Amino acid sequence: xxxxxxxxxxxxxxxxxxxxxxxxxxxxxxxxxxxxxxxxxxxxxxxxxxxxxxxxxxxxxxxxxxxxxxxxxxxxxxxxxxxxxxxxxxxxxxxxxxxxxxxxxxxxxxxxxxxxxxxxxxxxxxxxxxxxxxxxxxxxxxxxxxxxxxxxxxxxxxxxxxxxxxxxxxxxxxxxxxxxxxxxxxxxxxxxxxxxxxxxxxxxxxxxxxxxxxxxxxxxxxxxxxxxxxxxxxxxxxxxxxxxxxxxxxxxxxxxxxxxxxxxxxxxxxxxxxxxxxxxxxxxxxxxxxxxxxxxxxxxxxxxxxxxxxxxxxxxxxxxxxxxxxxxxxxxxxxxxxxxxxxxxxxxxxxxxxxxxxxxxxxxxxxxxxxxxxxxxxxxxxxxxxxxxxxxxxxxxxxxxxxxxxxxxxxxxxxxxxxxxxxxxxxxxxxxxxxxxxxxxxxxxxxxxxxxxxxxxxxxxxxxxxxxxxxxxxxxxxxxxxxxxxxxxxxxxxxxxxxxxxxxxxxxxxxxxxxxxxxxxxxxxxxxxxxxxxxxxxxxxxxxxxxxxxxxxxxxxxxxxxxxxxxxxxxxxxxxxxxxxxxxxxxxxxxxxxxxxxxxxxxxxxxxxxxxxxxxxxxxxxxxxxxxxxxxxxxxxxxxxxxxxxxxxxxxxxxxxxxxxxxxxxxxxxxxxxxxxxxxxxxxxxxxxxxxxxxxxxxxxxxxxxxxxxxxxxxxxxxxxxxxxxxxxxxxxxxxxxxxxxxxxxxxxxxxxxxxxxxxxxxxxxxxxxxxxxx
Amino acid sequence: xxxxxxxxxxxxxxxxxxxxxxxxxxxxxxxxxxxxxxxxxxxxxxxxxxxxxxxxxxxxxxxxx
Ligand code: SF4
Numbered sequence: 001x002x003x004x005x006x007x008x009x010x011x012x013x014x015x016x017x018x019x020x021x022x023x024x025x026x027x028x029x030x031x032x033x034x035x036x037x038x039x040x041x042x043x044x045x046x047x048x049x050x051x052x053x054x055x056x057x058x059x060x061x062x063x064x065x066x067x068x069x070x071x072x073x074x075x076x077x078x079x080x081x082x083x084x085x086x087x088x089x090x091x092x093x094x095x096x097x098x099x100x101x102x103x104x105x106x107x108x109x110x111x112x113x114x115x116x117x118x119x120x121x122x123x124x125x126x127x128x129x130x131x132x133x134x135x136x137x138x139x140x141x142x143x144x145x146x147x148x149x150x151x152x153x154x155x156x157x158x159x160x161x162x163x164x165x166x167x168x169x170x171x172x173x174x175x176x177x178x179x180x181x182x183x184x185x186x187x188x189x190x191x192x193x194x195x196x197x198x199x200x201x202x203x204x205x206x207x208x209x210x211x212x213x214x215x216x217x218x219x220x221x222x223x224x225x226x227x228x229x230x231x232x233x234x235x236x237x238x239x240x241x242x243x244x245x246x247x248x249x250x251x252x253x254x255x256x257x258x259x260x261x262x263x264x265x266x267x268x269x270x271x272x273x274x275x276x277x278x279x280x281x282x283x284x285x286x287x288x289x290x291x292x293x294x295x296x297x298x299x300x301x302x303x304x305x306x307x308x309x310x311x312x313x314x315x316x317x318x319x320x321x322x323x324x325x326x327x328x329x330x331x332x333x334x335x336x337x338x339x340x341x342x343x344x345x346x347x348x349x350x351x352x353x354x355x356x357x358x359x360x361x362x363x364x365x366x367x368x369x370x371x372x373x374x375x376x377x378x379x380x381x382x383x384x385x386x387x388x389x390x391x392x393x394x395x396x397x398x399x400x401x402x403x404x405x406x407x408x409x410x411x412x413x414x415x416x417x418x419x420x421x422x423x424x425x426x427x428x429x430x431x432x433x434x435x436x437x438x439x440x441x442x443x444x445x446x447x448x449x450x451x452x453x454x455x456x457x458x459x460x461x462x463x464x465x466x467x468x469x470x471x472x473x474x475x476x477x478x479x480x481x482x483x484x485x486x487x488x489x490x491x492x493x494x495x496x497x498x499x500x501x502x503x504x505x506x507x508x509x510x511x512x513x514x515x516x517x518x519x520x521x522x523x524x525x526x527x528x529x530x531x532x533x534x535x536x537x538x539x540x541x542x543x544x545x546x547x548x549x550x551x552x553x554x555x556x557x558x559x560x561x562x563x564x565x566x567x568x569x570x571x572x573x574x575x576x577x578x579x580x581x582x583x584x585x586x587x588x589x590x591x592x593x594x595x596x597x598x599x600x601x602x603x604x605x606x607x608x609x610x611x612x613x614x615x616x617x618x619x620x621x622x623x624x625x626x627x628x629x630x631x632x633x634x635x636x637x638x639x640x641x642x643x644x645x646x647x648x649x650x651x652x653x654x655x656x657x658x659x660x661x662x663x664x665x666x667x668x669x670x671x672x673x674x675x676x677x678x679x680x681x682x683x684x685x686x687x688x689x690x691x692x693x694x695x696x697x698x699x700x701x702x703x704x705x706x707x708x709x710x711x712x713x714x715x716x717x718x719x720x721x722x723x724x725x726x727x728x729x730x731x732x733x734x735x736x737x738x739x740x741x742x743x744x745x746x747x748x749x750x751x752x753x754x755x756x757x758x759x760x761x762x763x764x765x766x767x768x769x770x771x772x773x774x775x
Numbered sequence: 776x777x778x779x780x781x782x783x784x785x786x787x788x789x790x791x792x793x794x795x796x797x798x799x800x801x802x803x804x805x806x807x808x809x810x811x812x813x814x815x816x817x818x819x820x821x822x823x824x825x826x827x828x829x830x831x832x833x834x835x836x837x838x839x840x
Contacts, residue, residue: 298804315802538803538835544781545834577805577837584836585807585814591836 011347013235014366016377018188020195025181032163032176035060039172040149045107045272045607046070050083051150051174053165055255056097056157060174065151072728076106077134077567078624079152080123081631084132085735087156090634094127094222094251097157101251103145103212103226103260104152107607109570110143111355112269113284114603115291116572118143118353120228122212126246126527127222128419128476129504131632133246133527136567138352138361139228139239140210144169144262147271159256170199170265179258185215185462187379187412189259190229190238197263203233208267211238212260214249216462217413221474223423224249225416234347235365237380241352244416245530246505253414269354275609283602284355291357291579299578304337304344305360306386306574311336313390317661318511318537320394322448323425324500324648325657327511331398335389339400340364358575360385367404371455373462374412381408384417390509391421395428396448405455413462418530422506423477424454426499430480435490442467477501494654497647503528503637512649514664515541516696517552520703523645524556526628532573534559539591549765553706562592564621569604576600623727626711626719630735633718633742640717640755643704650696651689658689665692702756709765712772716751718743720772779831786827792820796833805836 040047048065065079073082080102087100101124111117120142126133145153148169155165164179183189190211198205211229218224226248227240252260274280295301300308310332313319317327340362349359364381384392384407392403410417428448430436438445442465445453460467461474472483477499484495500507505528512518517540522529536555539545546552566573581595588594601614632638651665652658658665662685669675669688673695680688708715712723720743721736729735746752754764765771777786779799787794792808792815808815809832815823825831 312803315800535837538837542780542801542835543833547781580805580836585817590807590834593836 008234008347011234013237013345013380014378015235015237015380018191020192022195025192026196028181029177029179032159032178033058033060035062035174037062037149037172037174042146042271042273044275044609046075047146047149047151049150050079051153051167053153053155053174053176054157055155055159055163055176055257058176060176072623073627074107074568074620074624075151076104076109076570077121077123077564078620078627080104080121080134081132081624081627083152083154084123084125085627085631087154088125090636092125092635093130094125094247095254096125099125099156099251101155101248101255102152103141105142105146106568106570107272108603110146111272111274111280111603111607112353113280113355114575114599115284115287115351115356115358116353116575117355117570119566119570119572120145120243121567121570122226122243122248124246124248124251125635126248126505127250128247128478128506129528129637131503131527131635131637132628133248133505134567134628135226135243135245135248136532136572137226137228137243138230138241138572140230140353141212141228141260141262142570143353144208144210144264147264147267148262153260155252155255155257155260158254162256162258164193164259164261165257166197167260167262168197169263182258184219184253184258185412186213186227186240186414187237187408189213189215190227190240193259193261194229194231194238197261199263199265203231203236206231206238207233208264210262212252213240213258213414214252215412215414216464217410217415217458217474218247218249219253220461220464221415221420222247222250222476222479223416223419223474224251224253224414225410226252227411227414230352235345235363235380239361239363239380239382240411241361241382242411242416244418246527247416249414249416272607274607276606279602279606283599283606287575287596287599288357290581291575294582295358295579298580300337301358301360301574301578304341305362305383307337307340307362307384307389309386310389310393313386313510316537316542317514320390320425320509320511322396323394323429323498324507324511325429325654326660327513329393332393334398335392335400335403340384340389343400343404356572356575358579360574364404367408369408370401370405371452372409372459379408382411383407387509388417388421391417391425394421394425394509395454397451397454398449399451402451402454405451406458409455409458413458415458418508419476419506420458422500422509423473423480424457426477427473427480429498430484430490430495433490433494435484435495436469440469440489442469444469476504477506478504497653500646500648501529502645503642505529507649510535510537512537513651516699516703517546517555519645519649519700520552520556520707521559522649523643523700524704524707525560525643526625526632529645529649533563545591549702549706550710552703553710556707557710558592558618561618561621561625562597564625565600565617568620568624571600619727623729626724626727627729629713629717630719630724630739634735634738638717639746639751640704640708640715643717645700647693647697650700651692655685655689658685668692669695698757702758705754705756705765709771714743714746714772715753715755716746718746722773777825777827777829777831780833786825788827790825792823792825795825795831796820799833801833801835803835807834807836808832809834
């Protein structure tokens with residue numbers, strides 16, 4: 001028992017109880033389509049079939065997973081990309097009839113012996129970016145989809161009325177049912193679905209039901225998330241984890257899907273049928289012991305989850321405060337992890353999938369809501385995780401209770417906390433400068449720290465408020481920038497530089513001004529600025545370990561490939577490097593945590609019976625990564641111009657920011673930009689800001705040059721046919737032809753040239769204008 | 776003077792590794808410290824002194840993110 005832990009048998013949440021009339025809810029369901037399937041057997045992590053549901057046609061089909069598909073796409077996110085490539089066209093947009101929402105698991109997903117083996121990866125064409133967005137999520141849905149019989153599912157088309165899609169692993173049947181009476185908001189809906197589809201009225205049966213849901217906020221914004229449930233019998237609530245990024249929940253609701261439900265008859269923990277269960281158990285035991293013995297001295301994930309990062313980011317000037325203007329703030333200690341630890345319910349373990357001893361999924365139970373349609377209700381709040389607390393500091397919400405209120409309503413309304421919080425922070429900054437004001441914000445006083453205005457904004461969004469601001473603001477920063485510019489309000493460069501989006505997606509919660517590599521970690525990405533590809537700030541800014549462009553490019557090759565691999569297999573990234581083996585310091589590359597990398601090699605071989613080595617895992621990822629970038633190109637993006645990032649992520653946009661860290665920026669002008677001390681001393685602040693602006697913009701272009709070269713792409717960021725063939729895609733003639741056509745068009749437009757300004761003392765990555773042909 | 780991650784820093788007589796980390800506000804727990812290329816075990820941070828002229832590496836591993 002940890003300090004303050006409550007025995008499970010004595011535990012009551014104190015939550016408001018929802019009356020669930022199962023008979024009435026179910027009585028209104030009509031079955032629109034049914035498909036019976038043969039019970040299969042999972043062999044070495046795969047069912048070898050996927051499920052395809054077309055809501056417009058009312059059809060449900062199974063499709064085989066071939067050896068070729070496994071060899072090229074591995075599973076999980078790779079399967080999702082293959083399904084999308086086969087189903088959509090370059091012109092498909094988020095609300096097109098043919099857009100697909102894919103939910104995938106991966107060969108390791110559902111394993112219970114190694115911590116963090118229950119993730120699913122969801123993909124769709126995003127409303128924010130017009131390209132494919134992937135987002136991973138815990139909870140039970142991914143494993144249950146697999147145990148019910150499928151390695152991935154695709155939902156295409158649109159229903160005419162609200163429906164649920166049920167994958168019933170007990171009856172071996174997939175159904176599309178109307179669902180007119182169920183709630184739309186997740187905290188009620190996921191509980192209703194657990195009761196409706198449980199085989200018996202018991203807590204054990206409800207544990208065998210998992211749903212994917214969203215909420216009313218998703219219907220009226222581009223920030224819709226997917227909530228994946230895991231029924232918690234101790235709290236007697238359906239808890240949820242989020243696939244947050246890119247508006248997947250917006251697509252779910254556009255298809256009129258209220259929920260996707262997976263039901264399994266039983267759960268034994270060994271459903272995956274691994275080739276070598278003994279090794280699986282041995283490797284798992286090793287990590288369980290490390291977590292048990294070392295976590296409390298390292299990241300303390302078991303006690304406070306990822307929230308432990310708040311105080312660390314504040315100390316290193318990396319915590320986004322007031323729309324990323326600052327990296328630390330005098331009031332930030334109010335949001336440090338001990339404040340949330342006091343509020344968390346100490347009933348452990350709190351993993352989002354069985355067997356995860358890292359158990360970082362914390363809750364606050366019996367939390368009394370202050371605002372909105374559920375004001376006065378007591379609820380379970382899942383979280384907050386670091387990113388959600390970072391949204392609090394970004395909006396100037398310094399009371400933990402307001403962060404919890406924001407967290408709860410984001411989840412139940414089906415909203416990504418990151419996009420919602422980052423966008424509101426930008427609107428607040430525009431409000432401070434008078435570019436927005438109360439009148440322009442439909443009577444909302446959206447200034448930093450105004451928690452009630454934040455909540456009112458969210459409630460209005462969920463209600464579908466059709467005021468001018470309320471119509472555009474929930475579509476995100478990119479659309480608001482365009483709206484402000486069209487209105488002629490404020491300085492265009494200021495608006496562009498302050499709004500933290502790239503490719504149309506809002507940034508996650510880290511300040512990157514002093515780390516060029518991390519600027520690339522956000523900008524030179526497939527889906528947009530999310531830190532799940534690479535988090536290089538310490539390695540670059542603090543350790544000073546990747547000083548040159550080739551060093552940074554190597555890190556921006558290796559880490560995105562390594563992290564992509566988790567999503568191909570159904571792993572959570574956290575147990576890789578949020579605990580380190582006791583001997584990690586003695587290894588050759590401690591930042592890669594070689595001991596844990598070897599665990600993954602051993603695990604995947606034990607599951608699938610392969611004989612892979614660690615470099616083979618990187619190749620698996622490279623195939624998927626390049627395929628996704630090629631799909632971006634196919635959809636008209638995926639070029640250097642699309643990898644643009646706002647200047648707020650490179651340096652100080654306003655005089656206040658420059659002056660607040662003047663010594664740091666003056667030093668950068670001397671030590672990095674090569675100016676003399678006297679020269680800098682004689683400049684005004686605006687002159688120094690402009691010099692830094694020009695220097696850092698050029699650095700970013702040089703970084704892009706180095707990264708494209710390292711990844712084997714053209715000067716304009718396009719994967720080449722030669723590269724794709726070297727990865728094993730020689731038979732994919734349509735893809736290869738498309739890439740060659742786009743490269744030829746770029747060359748004709750003069751776009752195949754380096755982006756950086758190189759003086760005589762510097763060399764671009766290559767002098768050969770067709771360097772990529774060597775791939 | 777000492778060098779920490781390539782940057783010059785004052786040497787403080789009798790300063791331990793723990794003291795140096797505190798001075799630099801390096802509160803992140805997943806760090807590896809090397810003095811002149813030799814790893815200092817984590818449980819020795821409070822007892823090992825940083826000598827004048829030392830080259831110190833404080834390698835912050837990536838977490839979170
Ligand atoms: S580490 Fe946390 S997020 Fe990852 S699987 Fe475990 S409980 Fe879930």
